[in-house]
Amino acid sequence: MNTTRHPAQIFVKDLQESDTRTLQGTRATLLDRLALNFLYDAIGRPPVDFKLWDGTHAANSPGGSRLRIIFRTRKALWRTCLRPDPGFGDAYTVGEADIEGDLIETLIETYRTMEQSPWQNFRRRVPGWVALPYGNSLTESKRNIAAHYDLGNDFYRLWLDPDMVYTCAYYRGADLDLAAAQQAKLEHVCRKVGLTPGMRVVEAGCGWGSLALYMARHYGVKVRAFNISREQITHAQQRAREEGLDHAVEFIEDDYRNIRGEYDAFVSVGMLEHVGPDHYRELGELIKRCLAPAGRGLIHSVGRNRTTPMNGWIHQRIFPGSYTPSLKEMMDIFEATSFSILDVENLRLHYARTLTDWLRNFDDRLPVIRDKYNEAFIRAWRLYLGGCVAAFTAGTLQLFQVVFTHSGNNRLPRSRDHLYAGTEPEFWSN
């Protein structure tokens, strides 16, 4: 395993909380005030007050807002001005920046404004201005994935559903809880790719194995599931043995790029975010080679309404190497290889709800989490989970499920009725 660290790497788990008491007490200078106002204007003057350590503030309305972003130190202010991401996230993590009022509401209001702000538009207009420091070569991917997914299964078990599905759930009915909605998602994916007993399925990025096991258990298919997270795949292998499904599901600790063989379905739920746009075409060619002529594929990924530079804090501290594409960018996977897009569904608000449930569980288990992780780690994770609730609610992030097949494959269901009726699909006769 090659997980040697680049000296510049700091993942969120490496950050330490600051003692802000020693950093307070000085007055904001004219330069500080200019910086504060510049920052506030650049991100579009959200209905959230921006406040400095000495009470100086920038606000949208004279009365001020009950939602506030506080810079407790000069360093936090200037790091945020000079490099808003990861600047603000890092400052928040170590406690030098803070949010007063509801965390999620504050972030929703900020993200809504920021989406069309001078800062975001500048980032969009200057390609390459926000260079992504982490690539996704075989070696880099191994390190990127380990930094997040190998934090420890016990940690994730504290706040995920019992089946440990770490992707957007599908709250098909208003009465579904997180666990039920995750099962509904697994079922929805199976119906979309049209599984029938005996089919060969390949899964790229299988998490703790819940989808692969669901497919074998409920549809009697053979699954080969790939993942490079040692912690996750070990857990998945153990589950397969315990459930007596290890004859049907093979969990392979390897990179998706090493997938070989022919399969009747290709599924990838929540992995594309870690592929990187430079590798989309290569991914499309791989699927082209391994998908049987009448096979269908599904890619489920966080996306964007338009091409937007990745949030640097998420890219560096939370999900190293990650990137969230627009649908247009995703088409690079499919177009060069002439795949035919059959169905795209946007599950954005389902992810807002999923993340809300995760954050509530996280908060409920805080006493246990505090035993093992420092305050900086907890602050970062709450900012990540809460920030994602806000991003999916404000519409700055999307969740696309894309179903596709080879060009000219006519072995297709006539409509999407069967996805909802739960009946056998009616195929075109040709």
Next chain:
Amino acid sequence: MNTTRHPAQIFVKDLQESDTRTLQGTRATLLDRLALNFLYDAIGRPPVDFKLWDGTHAANSPGGSRLRIIFRTRKALWRTCLRPDPGFGDAYTVGEADIEGDLIETLIETYRTMEQSPWQNFRRRVPGWVALPYGNSLTESKRNIAAHYDLGNDFYRLWLDPDMVYTCAYYRGADLDLAAAQQAKLEHVCRKVGLTPGMRVVEAGCGWGSLALYMARHYGVKVRAFNISREQITHAQQRAREEGLDHAVEFIEDDYRNIRGEYDAFVSVGMLEHVGPDHYRELGELIKRCLAPAGRGLIHSVGRNRTTPMNGWIHQRIFPGSYTPSLKEMMDIFEATSFSILDVENLRLHYARTLTDWLRNFDDRLPVIRDKYNEAFIRAWRLYLGGCVAAFTAGTLQLFQVVFTHSGNNRLPRSRDHLYAGTEPEFWSN
């Protein structure tokens, strides 16, 4: 009305049948044979024999095929070699080229091979090589649309369904005939944009008015429907009066670019093909301006799996100025204005079936059609309709229905259940 002809313009209705008797009898030369083989190789050696006037042929198998493309004249061969489109279509139209064996089967086999042929790949690799002669300015659009849609309502009435819907139907159940499938499509569109009584709807490109009238009749909405085809809009206006729906539906003879006002839904079924990719961004901006904050839009269009130069014969002779985009290209409508894609459905095989039904009706009414149109016109229309059946069957054309809304609009149905159950949608509560 500005419909002055450019001197170079020849639409299909202007072509005259040739008398091929006078053109036969000479032997194919070495050059002719080289040209034939070059052409056959360039389009990927389909399992269809290519035959010259004197019996010389190029074939894939020694035994030959029962499917044959015949060049009855040297001019037909060379025009096809030098400019396959509109060369072949024009030669076929005037009877100097022909197809022996089943028309559709021959074209399916040819298109399947052609899609990845040296010729098609060359066209794809050399952007601008296939310059599209017809643009889509306000004046050009008027002329382009008139050339096809103003051929006469009586002509279209002969082979369309009774409601005169000239776009892809939706054969939701195997038992649906053309008329029922067209009504199912209208209903599907209404459900996708979430119509409720009293809503204001705008339709860009309304054909003979069937969708606008359906929406008013079944959903109690107010519709403003735009079309620049004089023949179609006159007919639509008359229908609205006859049905007593002229208080609810306003049919406006004007270009979609002149749409003003605010609407709760935007629909456009089968118009995007006439917009032209240079105008996608402008279309997106127009929709952005006229769609209410919680409104949804639907664009239904013929598309491609990947960016592919337009078929020149269709672009010049059948649908002047037309262009069929890939999904990636369609995103130019939505991304710059940050629209959020909610749903994409590919109805490709529904269009193959629709066109099959149209062609059967067309053939059934041939005696009546012959009274009014010459043989060249009939040959061209059979090649167009049959060619489209083949293209949708072979997978070289797609049919996308794209549903979208403003970024961050959270007034959304929780799932797509209601599209299939026909019930009221269950909305997210936020």
